[in-house]
Amino acid sequence: MATLIVLITSCLLFAGQLSAQELTADILVRDAVAEFISSDDVPRFVVRGLRVQGEVDSIVAVVHPSAVRTIDGAFRYKPHVERIERVGDAVLVHMILVGKNIPLPEESVRGGIRLSLRAKGTVRGQRVSIETPRFDVSVANVPIPKPAIAVADVTVDKILGGRDRHFSVHGIYVRAPILPPVDDVDDIREVVVDTVVATIISFTYDEAVSGKGRKLVIARQPYRREDGTWSMDFRVDGGGPLRSGMFQGNAIIEVSAQLRHRNTVGPARSKTIPIVIMS
Known part of the structure; x- marks a missing residue:
């Protein structure tokens, strides 16, 4: 008898669930x-x-x-x-x-x-x-804003030396600003970072100490890291291997970024980053 009551109760609960689902269309x-x-x-x-x-x-x-x-x-x-x-x-x-x-x-x-x-x-x-x-x-109609770019926390890795002349720059922040309301209506667009591009503006070093014919090239354009910051990779080409402590140079890197909302890309904002390169 108890088994029958439990079975009937389960069936009624299931029927109630089905009825609630079937009666909803809105x-x-x-x-x-x-x-x-x-x-x-x-x-x-x-x-x-x-x-x-x-x-x-x-x-x-x-x-x-x-x-x-x-x-x-x-x-x-x-x-x-x-x-x-x-x-x-x-x-x-x-x-x-x-x-x-x-x-x-x-x-x-x-x-x-x-x-x-x-x-x-x-x-x-x-x-x-x-x-x-x-x-x-x-x-x-409200234009997509320019991104905010922060470079106060940028760090530069040392060149490992030898034939591996790569180094990375870390700690670049690129984000969308808070979108203000328009006529008391909230701006609900989901604006995201679309592109971040680096350009080498200048590169100098002491040829007497570090040798002639060296140049700075971008090995990898800016990429987003798990913590939300952006990094970029560079390489010093030309000349012979670089020993530890042999090289010191200076460069100015320009970082340019744009935001996107769906298929529309907004205007670019650029910021220059002076860096010191050491082996």
Whole structure:
């Protein structure tokens, strides 16, 4: 008898779980936000914060009358949906502005976009139609900022000597700055470091002590380390082997970096690093 009660209880719990799952088919839009527009030439942006509950498919975004214009009111733009992307339970609406005055005037476009989503769902094996309430998101065209580059903690390895004339420079910090809000709307773009490039500006050493014909070359462009800092590798070419204590030189290295938001790369920032090279 006890075994039968346990079995019935387990079946009821399982049926309750199934019913809760099967009775859910919805799209939650209360956390919807739009990424700011990074490119004035191709004014694309993405609406995020949309989440699916239950078995939902065939999602379509509907654009309702919206107001997107330049700050001075001279030009208006229409938001168009390019595609819908599903990433797990998340729904991303990829959009673009269209109008006569494109590229957009720099940092001059603001507005609100009203959307709703329609979809098909499955509840207890039955197909149902889903339509969300209308919701608003704010857009603005804001350029990608320049990265912050810090070189105060840079260290330089010694050349090992002999025929191995490599050395590394460590401790370069490259990061995206905190993005400020625009008109009280948070900038939610995920801006990441795209490229970090090194250039040798100058290289000098005492030929009488270290021999003639030596030159400095980049052995490996800047690379990111596990601790988040960047390093780069160099090599002293020319002349004979370098013995310990035989070589001392000076160089100025320029590090240039850019940030990226999705497919748009922002402007570069550069910083020079004076280094002392020793064997």
